[in-house]
Amino acid sequence: MQNDHELIKAYQNGDRSAYDQIVRRYLSSTIGFFYNITGNKMSAEDLAQDVFFKLYRHLKNFRFGSAFSTYLYRVNLNTANSWLKRNKWKNILHLDQTPDKGERDTELEQEWTRKELWDAVAKLPNKQRIVVIMRIAKEMPYKEISEVTGMTEGTSKVNFHHAVRTLKEWLNND
Amino acid sequence: MIDFEKKLMNSYLDGPKETNADDFLAKLHNRVSESKDNRRTVITSLCMLIMVSLMTITQFGAPGIPTDYFYDEDIETFFETDFWTINSDSLDHDISYTYDIAYFLLQEGYIWDTVELLDELELEEEIAL
Numbered sequence: 547m548q549n550d551h552e553l554i555k556a557y558q559n560g561d562r563s564a565y566d567q568i569v570r571r572y573l574s575s576t577i578g579f580f581y582n583i584t585g586n587k588m589s590a591e592d593l594a595q596d597v598f599f600k601l602y603r604h605l606k607n608f609r610f611g612s613a614f615s616t617y618l619y620r621v622n623l624n625t626a627n628s629w630l631k632r633n634k635w636k637n638i639l640h641l642d643q644t645p646d647k648g649e650r651d652t653e654l655e656q657e658w659t660r661k662e663l664w665d666a667v668a669k670l671p672n673k674q675r676i677v678v679i680m681r682i683a684k685e686m687p688y689k690e691i692s693e694v695t696g697m698t699e700g701t702s703k704v705n706f707h708h709a710v711r712t713l714k715e716w717l718n719n720d
Numbered sequence: 721m722i723d724f725e726k727k728l729m730n731s732y733l734d735g736p737k738e739t740n741a742d743d744f745l746a747k748l749h750n751r752v753s754e755s756k757d758n759r760r761t762v763i764t765s766l767c768m769l770i771m772v773s774l775m776t777i778t779q780f781g782a783p784g785i786p787t788d789y790f791y792d793e794d795i796e797t798f799f800e801t802d803f804w805t806i807n808s809d810s811l812d813h814d815i816s817y818t819y820d821i822a823y824f825l826l827q828e829g830y831i832w833d834t835v836e837l838l839d840e841l842e843l844e845e846e847i848a849l
Binding site: 566569570573574577578581582585586590591594595598599602641660663681682685710713714 | 724728729731732734736738744745747751847
C-alpha cells in the first residue's frame with residue numbers, strides 16, 4: 547500500500563486514480579470533522595467537497611515539507627473557519643429566514659444546541675477559534691495543534707483556556 | 721470551569737457512518753470538470769474581448785487614406801453646379817417654380833426673404849408690363 551507522499555507524487559505525475567485513493571483514505575475523517583461543527587451530514591459533505599476540490603487544484607504544488615495529514619488539517623481548519631465566519635455574518639444580517647436552532651443534543655445535557663455552541667465559537671477571536679475547532683471537532687492534542695497552526699503548545703493552551711471561559715459566559719447567559 | 725470544558729469535549733460526535741465514497745467522488749469529479757469548463761469559457765471570452773479591442777484600437781480593415789475616396793481630378797463638375805453658371809432669367813421659369821421657391825423659403829423660416837422675393841417678382845412683373 548502506497549503512503550500519502552507516494553500517492554501525491556503519482557498524482558503530480560498525472561495519475562488521477564492516486565487522487566481518488568487519497569480522497570477515499572481521508573474522506574470519513576474529513577466529513578467527521580465537519581459533522582462535528584455543522585451537526586448536519588449534508589453540510590459536512592458539502593464542506594468536505596470544498597476541501598477535496600481545493601486539494602485537487604493545489605496538490606500539484608505540494609512540496610513535501612510536512613506530513614500530508616498536517617496539510618489536510620490546515621485546509622480543513624481554514625474551510626471550517628471561513629464557514630463559521632460566513633455563518634456569523636448570516637446570523638448578524640438575519641439572512642436565514644427561518645432560523646434553525648439545530649437539534650437539541652441529549653449528550654449536551656439540554657443546555658445548548660450544537661448550533662448555539664458553534665455560533666458562539668464563530669464570535670471568538672481568530673486564534674481562540676482555531677484552537678477550539680481543533681480541540682472540539684478533532685479532539686486534537688495541543689502538540690498537534692501547535693504543529694498545524696504554528697503556535698507553541700503553551701499559546702494553544704492559553705488560547706483554549708480563554709476561549710472556554712468566554713464560551714461558558716456566553717452560553718450560560720443565553 | 722473544568723466541568724464546562726468536559727461538556728465541550730463531550731460534544732464530540734462520531735462522523736456519519738454511511739458515507740458513499742463512490743457517490744462523493746462522482747460529485748467531486750463533476751465539480752472538477754465543471755470548473756475546467758468554466759475556466760475554458762472565461763479564457764475564450766477574454767481572448768475574444770482582447771481581439772475585438774485590438775481590432776477596434778488598430779482599426780483593422782479600415783481604409784488607410786480616406787482622402788483617396790474623395791479626391792477627384794475633374795473639379796469642374798463640382799463648380800458647374802454653382803449658381804453663377806446658370807445662365808437664365810428667373811422670369812423664364814413658370815410661376816409654379818417661383819411659388820415652390822417661396823414655399824421652400826417659408827418652410828426654412830426665412831419669412832422676410834420670402835416677402836422680399838415675392839415683392840421683387842411683383843416689381844419685375846410691373847416693369848415688364
